[in-house]
Amino acid sequence: MRVTSRPLRTDVTPSRALSVLAHHAASRGLPPPAMLSGNWFGSPAVIAPSVTVSPGDFPSAPAFDGPPGVIGGGWFGYLSYDLADPSGRTGSLPASAWGWADHVLRWSASGTCFLESLDGGGPPVSAMESLLASPAPPESWTAGPLRRPLPSDHRDAVKACVHAIEAGELFQANVCSRFTGTFAGSPAALFAAGVSSLAPRRAAFLAGSWGSVVSFSPELFLARHGRSVRSTPIKGTLPRRGPSDDGNAALLRRSAKDVAENVMITDLVRNDLGRVCEVGTVAVPSLLRVRPAPGVWHLDSTVTGVLRPAVSDADLLAATFPPGSVTGAPKIRALDLIASLEGCGRGVYTGAIGLASPVAGLELNVAIRTFEISGDAIALGVGGGITADSDPEAEWQECLHKAAPLERLLAGVEQ
Structure with a gap:
């Protein structure tokens, strides 16, 4: 080629x-x-x-x-x-x-x-x-305020998840809700504005006759270059107020609940990659790093490995998809519990978006902080990891903290 x-x-x-x-x-x-x-x-x-x-x-x-x-x-x-x-x-x-x-x-x-x-x-x-160099007229969009589900519905799902963890069914699961609204105008203009104001690390825009995906994700799901592969799961969140350190970064790193979330999912990702990597090559070069994202602080860790020679990108995805950070551990039980607790399907949210290049490799984000646009409808998924220590009201507030910058962007409010 x-x-x-x-x-x-x-x-x-x-x-x-x-x-x-x-x-x-x-x-x-x-x-x-x-x-x-x-x-x-x-x-x-x-x-x-x-x-x-x-x-x-x-x-x-x-x-x-x-x-x-x-x-x-x-x-x-x-x-x-x-x-x-x-x-x-x-x-x-x-x-x-x-x-x-x-x-x-x-x-x-x-x-x-x-x-x-x-x-x-x-x-x-x-x-x-x-x-x-050619001119292009400015494009814009309009959107009504996003409709949120009843907070009690999310809190009840969190409570049920905690009960399942206490019963020994699993260690952690991600529980999510879906905000919905109306949209008119240019999805590309929404993406360009969000990239400028939010500066996300793993943003992606796709569109077609089927609709649009406008993602401002901060999270890397998979990067495969040659035979080397890495994943950087995010787990652990506290609100961030302003560009300077507000003290929550240090608080997040000391949070037993958030640290436990991250360590469990990092171990899950290690196990997923271990299914397709050379024996002895899976490592964790970075653990529990605090990083800023729009509206919040996150904990992330990085897992790396070297794929076995016969492993294709499809094989890699079969071993790792959907991302561990947005499902739970053990993953299969978490998938079943999510299906029973969440009131609607997730759609693209918590899937993966990116590019498979025959010469550069594969890179995919985790489809969080992502708008899905179909016709005049727009949807935004939000959620978080639940452990035995989770407080239902705090988990709902975490959803609001994650959604807030995107709601402001959608409303055209300066960030």
């Missing part, structure tokens, strides 16, 4: 490029762009200028060695939690959707934009430079 990477003479920002490309695609009846923003394959932003993302299974494609740091193109898409829901419930969006892009725009850490392609795909450099 031939891979090319050519720098462009442009100073356009990724968010501006998304707006231009979305307008260009819409005005010409082309499929919309897809975008990854934050930290993907070592780059702050990757955009497929136009990609047909259609319902379908995770793609199976051979891997090739490419130049370091180059992406070239690949499959953009998502896997919804619906794929693993034992109750068979489904959301309003397809359970899985993917689209092939034979060229992408990739921004380097220094701000240079590269036009990259696979096997000669994509336009000439001059044509892309001209397109990125």
Whole structure:
């Protein structure tokens, strides 16, 4: 497979490029762009200028060695939690959707934009430079306030989960609720605004005739480069007020409940990766790191390993999906309990979104802090890990803390 990477003479920002490309695609009846923003394959932003993302299974494609740091193109898409829901419930969006892009725009850490392609795909450099320099009218959106479920429903689900833990059925489970509302306008504009104001580490935007996924996730599910794989599960949360340390970062690290959440899920991820990695290669190079995210502090840990030679990306996903941080331990019992406690299906929420590149590898986020848009309806899932020490009211307040920055963004309120 031939891979090319050519720098462009442009100073356009990724968010501006998304707006231009979305307008260009819409005005010409082309499929919309897809975008990854934050930290993907070592780059702050990757955009497929136009990609047909259609319902379908995770793609199976051979891997090739490419130049370091180059992406070239690949499959953009998502896997919804619906794929693993034992109750068979489904959301309003397809359970899985993917689209092939034979060229992408990739921004380097220094701000240079590269036009990259696979096997000669994509336009000439001059044509892309001209397109990125073209004007695009500002786009916007309107949305009503999100409707929340009854707090008592979430508290009751937490209580039932705690009882199951006390009975020895499992150690931890994630209990979630769904906020819903109406939406009109440009999902791409919502994504661009959120990237600017929230600066999420693992943001992703996908759209098609089926709807849109607008994700501001802070969490890495899987990164596979060559045979090396890593996962960085998030578990443990306290509210964050303002950009400076408000004391809750240190409090979070000392919280026995939050530390226990993280350690249990880190062990689960170790076990998941151990099913497909070389014996003795699974390690935890980072444990219980406190990191900021929009509106909250999180604890995260990193698990790494080296895949066995015959393991494909599909095999890796079969061993690890859905992410442990949004299910529980043991995972199978947690999936069954979630299906019995949550009042509706999760949809894309707590699934995974990202890019499978034949030359750069695979990177997927955990689909949290994620809007799902279908027609004039929008949904936002929120939730948290439940242990034996969980307080039902505190767990509901954690949901509100996680949702608050996204609710403000949706309402157009300055962050």
